[in-house]
Every structure is written in structure tokens, then in C-alpha cells.
Amino acid sequence: MLKTYQATSVFTGQQFLDNAYITIEDGVIKTVSQTHPGGNITSLRGVLTPGFVDVQVNGGGGVLFNNTPTSEALSLLSAAHTTFGTTSMLPTLITDDVNVMTNAARAISETIACDDSSVIGLHFEGPHLSKPKKGIHPAEHIRLISDAELTLFCRQDLGKVVVTLAPENVPSDIIRELVQRGVIVCLGHSNADAETVLQALEAGATGFTHLFNAMSPLTSRAPGMVGAAMLDQHSYCGLIADKHHVHPLSCQLAIKAKGFNKIMLVTDAMAHVGSSLETLSFFDTEIIRHGTKLTLPNGNIAGSALDMASAVRHCHQDFHIPLAEALCMATKTPANFLGMANSIGQLTPGYQANMVLLDSSLHVVSAWIKGQVKHTAHSDK
DSSP: OEEEEEEEEEEOSSOEEEEEEEEEETTEEEEEESSOOOSOOEEEEEEEEEOEEEEEEOEETTEETTTOOSHHHHHHHHHHHHTTTEEEEEEEEESOOHHHHHHHHHHHHHHHHHTOSSBOEEEEEOSSOOGGGOTTSOGGGOOOOOHHHHHHHTOSSSSEEEEEEOTTTSOHHHHHHHHHTTOEEEEOSBOOOHHHHHHHHHHTOOEESSTTTTBOOOOSSOOHHHHHHHHOSSOEEEEOOSSSSSOHHHHHHHHHHHOTTTEEEOOOBOTTTTSOOOEEEETTEEEEEETTEEEOTTSOBOSBOOOHHHHHHIIIIISOOOHHHHHHHHTHHHHHHTTOTTTSSSOOTTSBOOEEEEOTTSOEEEEEETTEEEEEOOSOO
16 A cells, blocks of 8 residues: 655655655655655655664563563553654563573564564673673673573574673673674673773674663773774764763763764663653662652662653754754664664665654654554644
8 A cells, every 4th residue: 555745854864855755655665755746645744754773672661571571561662662753672681580581582583473563673681791880780690601592692583683791701702603693792781891892893793782881981091891882983882862871971972983873872761661650670679760860779870761752852952963963873873783774764765664753842743663653642742
């Protein structure tokens, strides 16, 4: 079935087109043009942009994936984030035991097989991390890699698989093997020195999980993971732009150093996003909402209450990043990181019709996944 929209402005991933038309057929973009294609047209008021791509989503809609690793939970989580413009996502499993990891993989496989949600893979954040940089990850589950985890990471029915690991605890030959078998390796929750980080990059690691947070810092005589990440021209860095995890000036510095084509906005969202949840049970403690900030009872930051639309607004409105660059960091850049540069992240003929309509203040009005409307705000803000 053919469907054509006209938007006040269309951001293709390359440029803004005023009063442009976009035609969709069978969930795929057929044409993008400023010439009237004929036929029935649905008018859209606002900026039509590629759907947001989030590679780090722990929870949403009142659900934490670790607590409920089921396909039903993924449906709630996915729906919650779609209301904020996320049309492609990697549900993220925080460090846990192998049984929970296996259950999470089963849920991902079932969901991907249905082919009707925003879930496109799985991010294993741990368990092969550094205890000194564990953050909120439970120390009792942090461990060396075993054949059980290797087998799980390399399953072929999980879509895109990202594994965050600490390179001081996982040998370069294991990183190389994971990459050769199709796993995307990110470095994070690590106290590694810069030399160890560079060895991991040489072995095939291509990303850094939440830059600045839970990693060895940049200092005058020890560049650490932060320094190596910002210097490397080829790797991608996730950035939590919630104004709590990273100072705005540090965000601006990272974007200037790496470029918008290598910084990808991530939410690191917990169950609180898209729900009225105030307190969440988390292993032997709890995560408490304080406005837009989440903490443990001791005050330590514990994931985020951030959504992707807010991350884009923060970058553009507060950090003064040009809108095209802010949008790329939420769409095209993470798509490139995932190796999906030819299917998502842009509004271009042949790509999936994953789209978000933003109003003048960059709030989400509507969202589409493969041409199907998944959310409408029913208002013009």
C-alpha cells in the first residue's frame, strides 16, 4: 500500500528539505522529493526526521529488563520509548547471572522473530567489567568470560549484539574472536590504561559505553580510557546527555573532539522512563527518582530517566549543537555504529520508513516504525 506525506520540513540525515514529500510502500521509503508526486497527501506540521536509534536501554514503561527478561516486558519497554521517538533500540542487560542472560536472549529472539517492534538486538553491558569501575553493577556477578557467555554472545538469532567489557579483564584474542563472529565490542566500566585500550581497539573494539562515566579519566600524564576514546578517529562513543551524567561543557568538548558522526546519543534509561514509577527494586537495593535524576539511596547516580527526544533537545537547545548534528547523533551515527547504515537512520529511498515528527520545540508528535504509526500525541504543541 502506497502512502504519501508532506511535512513542513524533512531532515533526511543529510539535509533539511522544506515542504518535502515522502512516499512509503510496504514499510520502505520509496521517494523523497520537493515535487508533488500526485495522489492523496497527508500533511504533517513539523520536522520529519529519521526515527531515533538508542543502543543502551535498560528499561522503560515501568519495566527493567533485568527484573523481567521476557518478550512481554520488551513490548512495554519498546512502546514506552517509541512515544519519545525511539524506533530502533537495543534493550540492555546489566551484569547478571548466566540464567538471566539466557532468558534475556530468549526474549530478544522471540521479539525479533515477530518483526513488529523497535527491538533490533541486545546489548550485554557486562558481566566482564572492572570492579573498581562497576558503577551500579552488582560486584557478585562480575566475572571472567567463560564458554557459556561466549556461546551466548555469538548466537545468530539476536539481531545486533553489543557487548560492553573492560579490556583489562578480557584478552585481546577474545575481543578479536567476538568481532570475527559478528559481535560489536564496546569498552566501558573499565580502569584500563590508554595502552590497553588501544590494544583492544586494534583487536576490533569499535565503541565506548557512556563516555566519561565509569572509565579511567583523562589526566595530564595518564590519558586513560577517556583520552584514548576521544583521540581515536574510528571508534564511536555513547554519550548520556541528561545534564547529570556529564557536564554540558564536557559534552560539547566530546562532540567537538570526536565529531557528531562518532558521538551517539544514548539514554541508559531505567524503568522510570515513560512511567510514573518513583522507586525501583534493583538487586539488593533500590533506584529512586529525584526529578530528572535517578540515584541509589546513597546518592550515587543509577542509570537515567532520559529519553531520546530530551537528549536531542538538550544538545540543540542547551549545548548549542546545530539541529542537524544533534539529530544525526540520535539517528544516523548509531545506525552506522551498528552496521545498519543502509537500512535505518536516514530518510532515503530504500530505507525502512522509521520516522519521527517533531514540533517546533522538538517534542514528539508522532512516530512510525516500518511505515506504521506507533504513536500520536494528538496535539500540536
